[in-house]
Amino acid sequence: MRVLVISNGYGEDAMAAFLARELSRHVDLVEALPTVGPGKSYDGICETVGPRGDLASEGHRKVGSLLKDFQHGLAFTAVSHVKFMRDNKARWDKVVTVGDIIGPLLSFAGGYKVDLHIDVYNSGYARQYSAAEKQALKRTTKKILCRDDILAGSLRALDIDAGFAGNLMMDTVPELDIDIAPLCAGKVGVTLLPGSRAAAPKLFAVEMDAINRLSQKYPLVILVPVATGVDVGSLIQSAGLRNLIDQNLIGGEHLGVAASFDQTEVHFFEKGIGTLARQSRVVVGQAGTAGFQSAGLGIPTIALVPDDARPQRVRRNERLMGESRITSPVDALQLANKLEPLLKDKAEAERRGKIGIERMGPPGALDAAVRIIAGT
Secondary structure: OEEEEEEOOHHHHHHHHHHHHHHOOOOOEEEEEEOOOOOHHHOOOOEEOOOOOOOOOOOOOEOOHHHHHHHOOHHHHHHHHHHHHHHOOOOOOEEEEEEOOHHHHHHHHOOOOEOEEEEOOOEOOOEOOOHHHHHHHHHHEOOEEOOOHHHHHHHHOOOOOEEOOOOHHHHOOOOOOOOOHHHHOOOEEEEEEOOOOOOHHHHHHHHHHHHHOOOOOOOEEEEEEEOOOOOHHHHHHHOOOEEOOOOOOOOOOEEEEEEOOOOOEEEEEEOOHHHHHHOOOEEEEOOHHHHHHHHHOOOOEEEEEOOOEOHHHHHHHHHHHHHHEEEEEOOHHHHHHHHHHHHHOHHHHHHHHHHHHHHHOOOOHHHHHHHHHHOO
């Protein structure tokens, strides 16, 4: 059996790569078509195929970002994907899409009805399907796994084969192979997410500025997952940290150690948000998927929202996450003010964390998807 996995976004690539790895153990061939970006998440897992498209917005949902992406070739990229699939009409036996409705629409236009669509975008708490989306899914897909049963029920009401088996985000939380607990002993952990985009150093500098305003009041240790393509040295330099070079590294995934002006340690790791979040009181950052996963693990998040963020998207995420998510402008003083109550009150952080577990739901979708496609 030959399977094509289509993913629509950077975070979606990371989740779909987990699925591709599991499927490859049960089928003859797995190939991936990432619709935007280079698809680096698939490196070492399966071959990527089809044309590549880069988003001028780098995937940020901001005011005017969609228009900007279209002006820089988004429509042409979509047409190229459709043509590629039509030119390979008999290449795959089954197609799986991960993301929003874009994947099923592209696949169907390319001549393939989607065997399984895994929706990691919509939510019964915050963004339900429109009537047009329901009809499109009914036409383009054979089976759908939703991220909660509220959504699945709305599709079943239209005789669409839809179900809920868990949240794929929680199946695919990146973990480290090293024990970081000794680094955090006797301290309050805070994970900072610089993100994976060009603005990561600037964002990290704001995050560290907020930490510096609090680190003399609380015994902090800072944990930083570094995305592929982001240079640790640039993060250290942007935040004015003292690079401790290779001092006290505890494993290959431990990329570096630095210190702030008051000797607060800052540890950099090769991804691993699951391991880092579990050692943290709170997770701070702009990175969407990692923030959602942290909340699902029971760790409250502070989401940094730029001035040009789409208000509708901000409100939707706030509805989805409830009190597990606190919103802050990208401003060090305001971030410090949002962060301090969680550092001061462990019980309040735990209360908010329980809400995140409820809203994100359990794992389980990954195993279900493998069974559906591979028949295991």
